[in-house]
Amino acid sequence: MDQPGEGRLAHANPDHPPVPQARIGVLLANLGTPDNYDYWSMRRYLNEFLSDRRVIDYSPFLWQPLLQLVILSKRPFTSGANYKSIWNHDKGESPLMTITKDQTAKLAETIGARFGDNVMVDFCMRYGNPSTKSKVAEMVKAGCEKILFFPLYPQYAGATSATACDQFFRALMEQKWQPAARTVAPYFDHPDYIDSLAQSVQSAYDAMDEKPEVLVASYHGMPKRYLLEGDPYHCQCQKTTRLLREKLGWEKDKIQTTFQSVFGSEEWLRPYTVDHVADLAKQGVKRLAVVAPAFSADCIETLEEINEEIKESFEEAGGEHFTYIPCLNDDDAHIAALTKVIESNLAGWTD
Numbered sequence: 001m002d003q004p005g006e007g008r009l010a011h012a013n014p015d016h017p018p019v020p021q022a023r024i025g026v027l028l029a030n031l032g033t034p035d036n037y038d039y040w041s042m043r044r045y046l047n048e049f050l051s052d053r054r055v056i057d058y059s060p061f062l063w064q065p066l067l068q069l070v071i072l073s074k075r076p077f078t079s080g081a082n083y084k085s086i087w088n089h090d091k092g093e094s095p096l097m098t099i100t101k102d103q104t105a106k107l108a109e110t111i112g113a114r115f116g117d118n119v120m121v122d123f124c125m126r127y128g129n130p131s132t133k134s135k136v137a138e139m140v141k142a143g144c145e146k147i148l149f150f151p152l153y154p155q156y157a158g159a160t161s162a163t164a165c166d167q168f169f170r171a172l173m174e175q176k177w178q179p180a181a182r183t184v185a186p187y188f189d190h191p192d193y194i195d196s197l198a199q200s201v202q203s204a205y206d207a208m209d210e211k212p213e214v215l216v217a218s219y220h221g222m223p224k225r226y227l228l229e230g231d232p233y234h235c236q237c238q239k240t241t242r243l244l245r246e247k248l249g250w251e252k253d254k255i256q257t258t259f260q261s262v263f264g265s266e267e268w269l270r271p272y273t274v275d276h277v278a279d280l281a282k283q284g285v286k287r288l289a290v291v292a293p294a295f296s297a298d299c300i301e302t303l304e305e306i307n308e309e310i311k312e313s314f315e316e317a318g319g320e321h322f323t324y325i326p327c328l329n330d331d332d333a334h335i336a337a338l339t340k341v342i343e344s345n346l347a348g349w350t351d
């Protein structure tokens with residue numbers, strides 16, 4: 001009998017299942033987002049997210065009652081209202097979803113131009129839709145015998161990159177014909193990622209008559225305990241800021257690293273962005289810019305938290321001019337950097 005996979009498409013033997021053309025899949029992954037901002041959509045999404053032990057590592061016996069009875073009875077309303085304020089009403093989806101689709105379409109073009117139809121590009125989410133399992137199954141069905149899984153987080157965190165990979169591996173467990181698999185390493189120090197960040201800061205500054213006195217690089221936070229237990233996220237964030245500063249040729253104090261989005265009662269990585277911008281304003285800083293290098297796409301944490309809450313904190317403390325510099329999203333320089341990362345990770349598979 002032929003090896004399944006040698007005779008492609010319809011098989012000469014009618015008892016043999018049809019075998020598609022062998023392909024390679026590039027599966028981009030982001031965090032996820034609710035399907036809508038109503039109470040139940042928000043609750044479903046937050047429940048899946050906050051039940052992940054890579055995110056909240058407390059014993060489920062203690063955490064689940066608190067989550068189900070207290071947090072999920074209130075947070076879906078407040079988070080839902082925040083999502084409503086940034087929702088892409090035209091498309092009926094969150095900005096993170098729209099931007100991830102745009103990034104995927106552009107990467108499909110650049111990768112297609114380089115490798116042809118043999119390499120397919122798609123995206124999945126860790127929580128919500130489209131699920132990682134459904135996309136892995138689709139790729140296998142389309143003939144992908146090799147899959148490159150790319151978590152779209154420049155800096156590694158257990159709560160983001162690792163849990164995305166966990167879900168990818170769980171999805172592979174369900175496949176009869178399991179594809180060969182690779183995961184992409186964090187790219188927090190990739191020269192092209194740093195260049196595209198620097199370009200985005202520079203072009204935002206070029207558009208301003210009066211330049212900000214300080215640029216705050218605000219990263220999503222995490223409990224400080226996770227750093228003490230070995231998560232390298234904090235160090236990778238610090239290094240991204242240093243490389244960005246070196247690329248811009250700026251002095252040390254002109255760009256400062258902070259952490260946002262504190263959740264729960266533990267101490268998180270410091271300084272907290274919301275307090276730090278207020279302190280800067282109290283010290284006399286009037287013009288401030290904020291960039292968010294940990295997010296490959298704008299989302300609730302940037303559009304609502306930075307550009308509304310953190311902006312307000314700066315202005316209430318006496319700051320006068322606040323500029324949020326958008327994420328790299330589907331900027332050409334960002335797409336070119338991600339294309340390079342993908343190409344180097346496909347080495348040996350496509351030659």
Ligand SMILES: C=CC1=C(C)c2cc3[nH]c(cc4nc(cc5[nH]c(cc1n2)c(C)c5CCC(=O)O)C(CCC(=O)O)=C4C)c(C)c3C=C
Pocket residue numbers: 031032033034046054055056075079082094096153157159160220221222223233261263294295298299300301
């Ligand atoms: C970019 C890296 C991220 C890290 C590190 C991270 C850690 C982390 N997050 C939470 C809790 C929440 N995060 C939420 C939203 C959210 N988080 C990230 C990214 C990182 N999280 C993104 C991209 C988003 C936005 C998704 C979107 O749809 O726009 C939320 C929900 C926000 C809300 O309900 O208001 C929570 C909660 C923890 C506990 C954690 C580290 C352990």
Ligand SMILES: [Fe+2]
Pocket residue numbers: 220261
């Ligand atoms: Fe988060």
Ligand SMILES: [Fe+2]
Pocket residue numbers: 234235236238
């Ligand atoms: Fe560190």
